[in-house]
Amino acid sequence: MPDEVDLEAPSEKRELREHDERHCRCYKSKGSLPPLSPVDDIEKPSLQKSTYYSRVTNKYSTQRIVKEGQKPIKKGFRTLRDECLKASKLYEDPEFPPNDFSISFQGVTRRHYEWKRPHEFSNDPHMFIEGATRFDIQQGELGDCWLLAAVSNLTQNPRLFHVVVPRDQGFTHMYAGIFHFKFWQYGRWEEVVIDDMLPTYHNQLVFMHSKTDNEFWCALLEKAYAKLYGGYEALRGGNINESMVDLTGGVVEMVDLRNPPSNLFNVMKKAYRRAALMGCAIEPDHPQMQSESILSNGLIVRHAYSITRVTEVDIASAAPKLQGKAELVRLHNPWGNETEWTGAWSDKSPEWATISLEEKKRLGLTFDDDGEFWMSIQDFADNFTTLEICDVTPEVFEYDNDSDSDSSSDEDEEGCQRKQQNVKMRWQRLMFEGAWVSHHTAGGCRNFIQTFASNPQYTVKLEDPDEDDDDDLCTMVVSLMQKNVRQLKRYGADYQPIGYTIYKLPPEMEPGVKLDTEFFKYNASYAKVPFFLNCREVTTRFRFPAGYYVIVPSTFEPEMTGEFLLRVFTEAKRLKSSAL
Structure with a gap:
């Protein structure tokens, strides 16, 4: 049995700041352990920023479900546009009015904003000017670099970009002041319809906008995303x-660059x-450092790239010792x-002469x-602390050394669309929607052994998919996402520390039967998240022998x-599951 350690408690309610410090960990030690159980398996919390717990009541959840059921079916974009065209009027969004x-x-607000349609302050407005590129995007007064960085990546995948930004809209043909966008929300794509009234100050857009004055896809996309979250x-x-998940429906895994994999460059190249989306950030050594401070090397802390x-x-240096290959990463x-x-390798640096x-x-x-x-891979790993990779399936996260990954040519020249490889799909996905309900299914982590068994439980059967492999292990990626928190931000809601614990069922136990407190007291977990994190989604990759496993998500x-x-990605050819 390990030595007794102190549990950690959340910090008090924080003041609102200009930018959330998403990458800092400031979970202060406080409190003491509950009585130790026969199996002592203490969970570790790690907050990414100063926070406080928000208690979203069961009453709220019930009311939300009832109201959703009472809502009339919404009219779609084309129906609303046709109605406006028939009535010869411009669309006005009743759900997102042009006010403070x-x-x-x-x-x-800090100043008086005027809401105007593009044609009221711009000559010859267009949705796109020569297509959409990452250089179009300009950040405004809003601290949403986390969104802009993902949109920048999205522009490099035109197929996926036009899922989010449909082509059937603009300021010329069938213009009615109405636009629509699609975002992935908790397992499904959701259409968001808006009008084109945008906040301006002195006839200038104040939030996200394009570098070209009469191009408006950036501003309209941000407005739709703002409407989505209130x-x-x-x-x-x-x-x-x-934002990467909302724009792709994919799954994100984080690479800790303070302890990076030995084949980091191959992972990123693959x-x-x-066409995976990738982002990175720097968490400074001193948590007191102000967000978006600029370092002496030009990089910005707590800022999304x-x-x-x-x-x-x-x-191609003249000196033989300097000849070879340089592994480079380009950031925006x-x-x-x-x-x-x-x-090194910055704009006009001497390395480019080689x-x-x-x-x-x-x-x-x-x-x-x-x-x-540009940066070398070594400088990138030395200066950034987190790398996040989002792909629609988990193939990209396999940290293996591909024999051809170093020798293959870089086939995607600038301006050429990258395409996803046509690989045989061997991943299957399960999705479970659930809730932690007070006095019913909100049992907390395993530190609270007397209530832990009340949490929802999900049983998954893994079967080794490859007969030819040598390890006889199955890969499973588990992603837990808390829902509707950003939508409730105006009511003081904030992300709670969440995570999950995984247990392997003994052969004598029947799968699908809810595990009780006695089981958890005398059986150690098989795997778990490294930390309970106060972010929207926690994702971890596992390699397990074939068998039945029970996933217990909790706060x-x-x-x-x-x-x-809860999303579970598995290699198994056949996957049987049950929810308890």
């Missing part, structure tokens, strides 16, 4: 993994070739200005003050209520 309450939760202020501060390319270049700062990395003109042409190399810059403390979505 759509900007600020309290209806108080207002522009709801987008202030966040983690790039949230992810890039599969998108990774826009991963490649190798041939070094959503501010879109001169705030860029200033070290590669040929052909290589420079292949890279489409430019040295503009556009927020985009860190008991009686913390809320709804969740």
